[in-house]
Amino acid sequence: xxxxxxxxxxxxxxxxxxxxxxxxxxxxxxxxxxxxxxxxxxxxxxxxxxxxxxxxxxxxxxxxxxxxxxxxxxxxxxxxxxxxxxxxxxxxxxxxxxxxxxxxxxxxxxxxxxxxxxxxxxxxxxxxxxxxxxxxxxxxxxxxxxxxxxxxxxxxxxxxxxxxxxxxxxxxxxxxxxxxxxxxxxxxxxxxxxxxxxxxxxxxxxxxxxxxxxxxxxxxxxxxxxxxxxxxxxxxxxxxxxxxxxxxxxxxxxxxxxxxxxxxxxxxxxxxxxxxxxxxxxxxxxxxxxxxxxxxxxxxxxxxxxxxxxxxxxxxxxxxxxxxxxxxxxxxx
Numbered sequence: 056x057x058x059x060x061x062x063x064x065x066x067x068x069x070x071x072x073x074x075x076x077x078x079x080x081x082x083x084x085x086x087x088x089x090x091x092x093x094x095x096x097x098x099x100x101x102x103x104x105x106x107x108x109x110x111x112x113x114x115x116x117x118x119x120x121x122x123x124x125x126x127x128x129x130x131x132x133x134x135x136x137x138x139x140x141x142x143x144x145x146x147x148x149x150x151x152x153x154x155x156x157x158x159x160x161x162x163x164x165x166x167x168x169x170x171x172x173x174x175x176x177x178x179x180x181x182x183x184x185x186x187x188x189x190x191x192x193x194x195x196x197x198x199x200x201x202x203x204x205x206x207x208x209x210x211x212x213x214x215x216x217x218x219x220x221x222x223x224x225x226x227x228x229x230x231x232x233x234x235x236x237x238x239x240x241x242x243x244x245x246x247x248x249x250x251x252x253x254x255x256x257x258x259x260x261x262x263x264x265x266x267x268x269x270x271x272x273x274x275x276x277x278x279x280x281x282x283x284x285x286x287x288x289x290x291x292x293x294x295x296x297x298x299x300x301x302x303x304x305x306x307x308x309x310x311x312x313x314x315x316x317x318x319x320x321x322x323x324x325x326x327x328x329x330x331x332x333x334x335x336x337x338x339x340x341x342x343x344x345x346x347x348x349x350x351x352x353x354x355x356x357x358x359x360x361x362x363x364x365x366x367x368x369x370x371x372x373x374x375x376x377x378x379x380x381x382x383x384x385x386x387x388x
Contacts, residue, residue: 159189160260162252162304163235167225168243169197172206174350175243179210181348182241187252190239193232195225203243223316223324226300230310236260238307240300244350247301251346255304258342266312266337267305270346272297277352286351294345300325302347309337323366330370334377 164182168175175194182192192212196204197219207214217228226240237259241247251270259268271294274286282288289295297303313331316324332339 159187160236160256161234162187162190162237162239162256163229163233164190164192164239164241165195165226165229165233166192166212166241166243167195167197167222167229168199168203168207169219169222169225170199170201170203171243172199172201172203174352175203175206176209178241178243178246179207179212181246181249181251183210185247185249185252187256190252191233191235193229195228195232197221197225221318221321221324223318223320226324227315227318230307230315233307236306237304238310239304242299242301244352245299245301246348246350248346248348252304254344255342255346258340259304259306262340264338265306265340266309267303267332268340268342270297270302270304270342271295271344272299272302272347272349273345275348275350277350280352283351294343296341297347297349298326298329299347299349301349313337320366320370322363323370326367327370327373330374331377334374334381 166175166178166182179192179194182190192210194207194210194212194214196207196214196216198216204214204216213232215228215232217224220228222242229240230238237256239252255268255270259265273292273294274290276282276291282291309332313328313335317327318324320327
């Protein structure tokens with residue numbers, strides 16, 4: 056697939072220059088990279104990337120921490136840790152859930168939250184009220200002080216509270232707790248469509264070669280919130296390839312292979328993960344349906360621009376280093 060292979064260090068350097076110039080930062084992946092990826096998957100199924108990279112390209116550059124989770128790789132092993140099954144957890148919390156068909160894989164849905172009590176309930180209802188029944192919902196509370204924990208405990212979920220480790224730290228804790236055959240995410244201020252997992256799971260589960268897929272998303276403005284100046288108007292009316300965790304559905308082996316979300320990126324840990332997935336040659340497919348509602352409200356519509364651009368530059372530079380190391384390894388071999 057043209058969207059994943061063939062992006063050399065020079066192109067990434069060019070994207071970095073665009074970030075420094077104030078261009079190419081819209082959402083998820085940097086605009087230059089996101090456009091290349093979206094062109095290969097938007098509105099149609101992407102061809103599956105076949106991952107022809109040299110395995111030596113997966114080594115971590117000097118000074119970069121190994122983010123691979125220290126846990127068993129298989130979902131079966133995680134489910135065998137002596138904890139209750141997902142249906143038992145739902146029943147214990149008083150949930151009324153129909154039994155899941157035996158052929159449906161268990162999906163672990165990770166919801167990190169930090170002081171988002173006003174939106175968390177809607178996010179959880181969008182998961183629990185969905186058409187796909189075989190899931191466990193893991194809410195990771197990053198030391199909220201606004202009652203987010205009280206909201207979470209009203210629902211049949213697995214709830215854990217920890218010191219504030221950011222969105223990346225919340226997602227990572229959920230991944231480490233996950234027992235599912237597949238792992239999904241939803242930010243506490245976003246919502247899924249009811250058919251999200253019902254549509255997305257078979258697409259991934261039926262092809263054992265795929266490491267992950269991404270659905271399309273649509274932005275939704277809260278009342279009184281103006282359209283952010285960096286957002287194309289069509290994002291509010293049409294679907295765009297969702298390079299956000301809420302659109303991602305992944306096999307656990309994807310995290311075993313390239314690592315967890317890197318907490319050093321406060322605003323772009325998701326972008327960093329997708330770029331690392333691209334660089335490592337993971338196999339993925341874009342799902343053309345809009346399955347994520349990305350809520351834009353007063354506190355999330357514009358990150359601190361300086362911090363965001365600095366993070367993106369760091370992500371792109373790390374990608375350049377990986378590609379150069381891969382090229383040197385290829386020449387040496």
